[in-house]
Amino acid sequence: MNDRQKPVAVVAIGGNSLIKDKEHTAVRYQWEAVRETATHIAEMIAQGWTVIVTHGNGPQVGFILRRNELAAHEVHTTPLDLIVADTQGSIGYMLQQALDNEFARRGLYRRAFTIVTQVLVDRDDPAFQNPTKPIGGFLTKEEAERFAAEGWPVVEDAGRGWRRVVASPQPKAILEENAIRAAAEEGWIVIAVGGGGIPVVRNEKGELRGVPAVIDKDRASSLLARSIKADLFLISTGVEKVALHFNTPQQRDLDRVTVSELRRYMAEGHFAPGSMLPKIEAVIEYMEAGGKHAIITNPPNIVRALNGETGTHIVHG
Ligand SMILES: Nc1ncnc2c1ncn2[C@@H]1O[C@H](COP(=O)(O)OP(=O)(O)O)[C@@H](O)[C@H]1O
Ligand SMILES: NC(=O)OP(=O)(O)O
Numbered sequence: 001m002n003d004r005q006k007p008v009a010v011v012a013i014g015g016n017s018l019i020k021d022k023e024h025t026a027v028r029y030q031w032e033a034v035r036e037t038a039t040h041i042a043e044m045i046a047q048g049w050t051v052i053v054t055h056g057n058g059p060q061v062g063f064i065l066r067r068n069e070l071a072a073h074e075v076h077t078t079p080l081d082l083i084v085a086d087t088q089g090s091i092g093y094m095l096q097q098a099l100d101n102e103f104a105r106r107g108l109y110r111r112a113f114t115i116v117t118q119v120l121v122d123r124d125d126p127a128f129q130n131p132t133k134p135i136g137g138f139l140t141k142e143e144a145e146r147f148a149a150e151g152w153p154v155v156e157d158a159g160r161g162w163r164r165v166v167a168s169p170q171p172k173a174i175l176e177e178n179a180i181r182a183a184a185e186e187g188w189i190v191i192a193v194g195g196g197g198i199p200v201v202r203n204e205k206g207e208l209r210g211v212p213a214v215i216d217k218d219r220a221s222s223l224l225a226r227s228i229k230a231d232l233f234l235i236s237t238g239v240e241k242v243a244l245h246f247n248t249p250q251q252r253d254l255d256r257v258t259v260s261e262l263r264r265y266m267a268e269g270h271f272a273p274g275s276m277l278p279k280i281e282a283v284i285e286y287m288e289a290g291g292k293h294a295i296i297t298n299p300p301n302i303v304r305a306l307n308g309e310t311g312t313h314i315v316h317g
Helices: 027-046 058-070 080-106 141-149 177-185 217-227 259-267 276-288 299-306
Strands: 008-013 050-055 112-114 118-120 133-139 154-156 162-166 189-191 198-202 208-210 232-236 256-258 294-297 312-315
Touching (some): 027 080, 027 299, 050 177, 050 217, 058 080, 058 133, 080 208, 133 141, 141 154, 177 189, 177 217, 217 276, 232 299, 256 259, 259 312, 276 312
Parallel strands (some): 008 232, 050 189, 232 294, 256 312
Antiparallel strands (some): 133 162, 154 162, 294 312
16 A cells, blocks of 8 residues: 555644643653653554644643743743744654654654644634633642732633633634645655644735634644545544543443534533533534544554544544
């Protein structure tokens, strides 16, 4: 099979799943998580998939922003679009190196590379007035109240603690889409649309300009999967399966769910905004645009999920 005939998967890796856990966020733990994730993606590629890797950056963007603020008396601060670009570079670099090492270890003739990706958003998106995207680490209620008093918008995030939030406009177009497609067709393992893409708008002269926001990477990854007509959209996150009544004694994990069932569960409020809800909306959008199959699972279960042994599988119906 040549590279153009291989099935194409967009694999979206969560920013939270790229830190070890909320207590272990230092760079060495990020490397551990990236290297572990890379082994599973390499196995997928060994099994015959062409993979386009996208990734989140929520925790990492928040850490860089905070570092900026703490050092603001000494060095200039950086706008959010540049911070997103920074994370595309740093996380892209980590994934690229970890994947290349894994390919070499397995004797797989593959190389990975990262495409700095700009994503067009609407200047008038109401999201700019209503920040919803959680970034940075998890705070206690007391810490969150203290930061809120300093002007940060904060939200409670899926029972895991409090987090700062920033604007998260809808992705409209991936400006480097043709480059991503062409590189994947040539057999490259492309890392792209990092952190949902660098948010840009067109000004009155039609020129591109960055805007201060963090696009949801699941929404942007769904847009990519739809645009390139990917055979599979796989979201790798912190849970093996999506659940109903998540984090309660009534929790029930979903193995196989149709799009219409998923819509109903979404309307019943089973999926937390800012964490699972955007993933569910992203897979529904992908499936309703003609996508074939979507999976939500965690990194260690990627290959088992592909073999139908675990994960939440979203199918037509
Ligand atoms: N219904 C649900 N089923 C499973 N997980 C859920 C649900 N609602 C909220 N979550 C939480 O959402 C998390 C995934 O969101 P998040 O950590 O923001 O994603 P990412 O991996 O993209 O960083 C899961 O790890 C889990 O803690
Ligand atoms: N940009 C983004 O959606 O990041 P997370 O996946 O880390 O939330």
